[in-house]
Amino acid sequence: MPRAATNKSHAGRERLTAQAWVDAALAAIAEGGLAAVAVEPLAARLGTTKGSFYWHFSNRAALIDAALQHWEERNTEQVITTVDPEPDPERRLRDLFKTVPAAGGGDPVEVALLATAGHPQVAPVLRRVTERRVDYVTDVFTDIGFPRDEARRRGLLVYTAHLGQTQLLHAVPYVLPATEADRRRYLDTLVHTLLRPE
Amino acid sequence: MPRAATNKSHAGRERLTAQAWVDAALAAIAEGGLAAVAVEPLAARLGTTKGSFYWHFSNRAALIDAALQHWEERNTEQVITTVDPEPDPERRLRDLFKTVPAAGGGDPVEVALLATAGHPQVAPVLRRVTERRVDYVTDVFTDIGFPRDEARRRGLLVYTAHLGQTQLLHAVPYVLPATEADRRRYLDTLVHTLLRPE
């Protein structure tokens, strides 16, 4: 009869794939930030040894790279595909402000990464994701009718405000509008000022 | 004849004050972020031992607390006192955008702290500094003539954009306007949209 799969004996355990380590790393980032990607604790969580890890990855940095790459691939288009179906560009702008993390949830991995934006492995990933998004918001402003360069400026302002808002939300939540009505009024101010004609 | 002060013998070395450790910690934050506040390397830099550190502080967290407190005290009012003399509130707003880190320099400690905004010891410090500044910008908008609640919303938008810009500047510098002329135009767009009447 076949051996039961247990965590006690080597012969009876499933072998790990690199992907298993990547998933564990992303879970760790979501819970405790980049610093929580620690080989020894992850090994314990996966029921294996540190030695095993070093067969799949050359070091901790390589695991982080793999995790960031995986996150970038499955995340970049997420917000955009949620909002893009809306045909009216002014509404699309408004939807962006509502859908995007600011609202209250947001991808915990992204929040954790923004908290470590300066980290040498994180920075280039955020760069690419950011460019994609700023370009998208810029397009919304051109759809609204602004000339390209003015649209770019407003797109930057929007994205910049979004980043800052995410940061405030996590470092200083209570300076932000607290009640639903206040939040709506804030959104109105945002959209109203941002759409001021040239 | 008096012993020369060397780093070789205990009897001949200056004793350290807690403040010396705090200064070293702030220097480390500026250079390598919070993570660079490491007892052993700091001890080496100060020419003393880890054991000495633990006489002055109960642990690494206590040193970080002391360093953050010191930074908060001498920093909070800095930007404000630079800009406040300008009597015309619209100009003051513009000066804020120019003076504040965004321009290019900025306090490296602040930049490092923003990169670790979610850290449990950093968050409350940033909270207080942020509140002070948002309140200040809000006052600028009331001086310009906006009613208090609308001024608060625009103050938030400004501060939020400032935070995001600092972040972009360090994670994704090249999405921001690169030439002097582009930067001026960007500033014009910012001020122009933010001042749109209700």
Added chain:
DNA sequence: ACCTGAACACCGTTCAAGT
């Protein structure tokens, strides 16, 4: 091909012993 277990380096923390 994939994993274990022991070993070493680095840094946080403790503490007995020194001045």
Added chain:
DNA sequence: ACCTGAACACCGTTCAAGT
């Protein structure tokens, strides 16, 4: 009062030995 130096724990990394 302030400091040293040895000790221990924790985690990153290496590697010889196992299956």
